[in-house]
Each structure stands twice: as structure tokens, then as C-alpha cells.
Amino acid sequence: MTSHVTGADLRQAAIWHGLRTVLPGSAAGVPAWSVAPTATAIPPIIVDAGGGSGGFAVPLAVEGYLVIVVDPSPDALAALRRRADERGVADRVTAEQGDLADLTGIVGAETADLLLCHSVLDVVDDPEAALAGALRVLRPGGVLSLVVAGRAATVLARALAGRFEQAQAVLTGQGAGAPRTPAGFTTAEIVALVNAAGADVVDVHGVRVFADLVPGARVDSDPFTAQRLLRLELAAAALEPFRDLAAQLHVLARRRAAGTAREAGAAGFP
Structure with a gap:
């Protein structure tokens, strides 16, 4: 890795690494449970719940995906529109005001191929009900990318x-x-919650295992230090006990079709 690594890279590296395994055309390779390419020329549809100003939505739109961002903040959505316009992808990004409870009404049931739900369940009163409702926007077999705070x-x-x-x-x-x-959640808690909501967990990894513990001045003063820390973050993200000590947990899961029995997840997830 030769490019400069920023603080945002360190905070989000494990999330992007996980997403690359489920996005069609990913250099990391696409597993069997990933977002399936559509039979037509229409790109897969991504819904970003609580996507704010487009930290994930705009880069995904630049790669050719259609992204619908649903967020309660009008200021964040205004920033999203500006960012999308600056990157030339305003035609691929739709901004809608609302929260997790409004998701199906805004987007429609079984519309999305990929649902991003990052740092949203941490701030709702009933995460179980909220997630079950949000999953309705996914087509059967669609992929959930969920990020929550880690209990440890x-x-x-x-x-x-x-x-x-x-x-x-x-x-x-x-x-x-x-x-x-x-x-926050333990790994066992969030896996059980996702399974109960109607999706099969296929991967869980940690986000910011070490990044929050290393002084920012050390990272910012030497780009090579940041690069080495980034490599360490990615290496430790899926390994116990480091995964469970991370600031956040990133869960990837596949929505089950109605009436389908729950499958055993990958990598030993029950």
C-alpha cells in the first residue's frame, strides 16, 4: 500500500473490506452469498439507512451502484446532495428524509439488493423490532451490512x-x-438478533480494534505508521479475541425468503 492513509481510512477500513466481499465485481472476489448481479443492465440497488452525508453512498455511486440514502437529518441530506453533485453521481444517489421505522414506506418492500445499517441500531429503543422492519426492504437473498457498537x-x-x-x-x-x-452488543447478542430478525449471519468482524488506542499524533506524523496500523487492523478484524474487543462489530448477513428455515451461517456462526 503506497497511498496516504487517513484517519477515516483507519476507522472504516474493516467495513470497506467486508463490503468488498459482497459487492459484484469486487477485486476481493465474490462469495456465493453475495449480492447477485441482476440479469439486466440495471445496477444493484443499495439502501443506506442513516447514511448521513454519504460517506459510503457517494463512493458506491462512483463505482456505478444506485444508492438510496434515508436519514432523519435535512442538513446531512443537503451535504449528501452536494457531495454527490461534486463527484458527478447525482443521478445515482437518491436522498430521502426519514428514519429506520420509515424505511419500507419510503423505499418499498423487497426493493434492495444490499442494505447498509451502520451505527443506527445503537440509538433506537427497540433494536430487535427496528431491524426486523428494516430487513423488509431487502429482496430474499439480499445482503445486510450492519455495524453496531461493541460491548467490550x-x-x-x-x-x-x-x-x-x-x-x-x-x-x-x-x-x-x-x-x-x-x-453496545456482544458478538453472540448481535448474531442472535440478526438471525431472529430473518437473516442468516455469514460473517462478523471487528472495526477499529487498535485504531482508537493508538495516539493520533503518532499516526498522523508518519504515513508509514498509518499504513502498518491499517494492515494490522485488517489482519486482526476477524480473529478472536481481537474482534470482540473492537469499538464496533460489522455483521454481514443474507435475508431469508419468507417461510424458509434458518441456515447455519458461515465461519461457525450458529
């Missing part, structure tokens, strides 16, 4: 900040039934 990293962050009582509450699971924002 939340405990560590609270402890390192000196908030020991909060760290212990998260560690012991106190306050169960409260919004998920303070706690």
Missing part, C-alpha cells in the same frame, strides 16, 4: 475515562431493557 470496547472506554460505575453496569448487564446506546 464500551466497558474499556468507560473504565479508561474513570467512569468505573458505568463500566461495571455495562459489564454486568445492569439496566437491561434500557436503550442500547450505553452498552
Whole structure:
């Protein structure tokens, strides 16, 4: 890797690496459970729930995909439109105001080939119901890309900040039934939630295993340090226990057809 690595690269590298395994035409190779290329010339449709100003949507549109971004913030959607226009992909990006509960009404049922749901379940009161509803926009066999906060990293962050009582509450699971924002998910919890919502988990990897622990000044002062850290992030993302210590967990899953029995996931996921 010879190009300059930015802080955003380090924060999002594992997510993009996972997405590359499910996007048609990916250099990483496309597994059997990936987004299936359509029989016509119409590109696959991607829905980005909570996609904000287009950090994922615009690069995907540049690659030729059609992307619908649904976000509650009008300011974020305005920034998305500007960014898409600047990159010459305004015709491939649709901006719609709404939240996760509005998704099917805005996009339509069984419309999307790929659903991005990044850092959204962390801020809803009922993640189980929210995810089950969101999955309705996926065609049967469509792929879910889900990013949630990791429980272990939340405990560590609270402890390192000196908030020991909060760290212990998260560690012991106190306050169960409260919004998920303070706690995050364990790998087992998010796998069970996705399976129950109607999708089969095929991969889970960590996001920002080390990036948040390395001083920013060290990374910014030496591009080679950033490149080495990026390689380390990708190498550790799927390995236990490092995956489970990551700031976020990235889940890839495939929506089951109605009435279809749940399949065993790949890589040992139940």
C-alpha cells in the first residue's frame, strides 16, 4: 500500500473490506452469498439507512451502484446532495428524509439488493423490532451490512475515562431493557438478533480494534505508521479475541425468503 492513509481510512477500513466481499465485481472476489448481479443492465440497488452525508453512498455511486440514502437529518441530506453533485453521481444517489421505522414506506418492500445499517441500531429503543422492519426492504437473498457498537470496547472506554460505575453496569448487564446506546452488543447478542430478525449471519468482524488506542499524533506524523496500523487492523478484524474487543462489530448477513428455515451461517456462526 503506497497511498496516504487517513484517519477515516483507519476507522472504516474493516467495513470497506467486508463490503468488498459482497459487492459484484469486487477485486476481493465474490462469495456465493453475495449480492447477485441482476440479469439486466440495471445496477444493484443499495439502501443506506442513516447514511448521513454519504460517506459510503457517494463512493458506491462512483463505482456505478444506485444508492438510496434515508436519514432523519435535512442538513446531512443537503451535504449528501452536494457531495454527490461534486463527484458527478447525482443521478445515482437518491436522498430521502426519514428514519429506520420509515424505511419500507419510503423505499418499498423487497426493493434492495444490499442494505447498509451502520451505527443506527445503537440509538433506537427497540433494536430487535427496528431491524426486523428494516430487513423488509431487502429482496430474499439480499445482503445486510450492519455495524453496531461493541460491548467490550464500551466497558474499556468507560473504565479508561474513570467512569468505573458505568463500566461495571455495562459489564454486568445492569439496566437491561434500557436503550442500547450505553452498552453496545456482544458478538453472540448481535448474531442472535440478526438471525431472529430473518437473516442468516455469514460473517462478523471487528472495526477499529487498535485504531482508537493508538495516539493520533503518532499516526498522523508518519504515513508509514498509518499504513502498518491499517494492515494490522485488517489482519486482526476477524480473529478472536481481537474482534470482540473492537469499538464496533460489522455483521454481514443474507435475508431469508419468507417461510424458509434458518441456515447455519458461515465461519461457525450458529
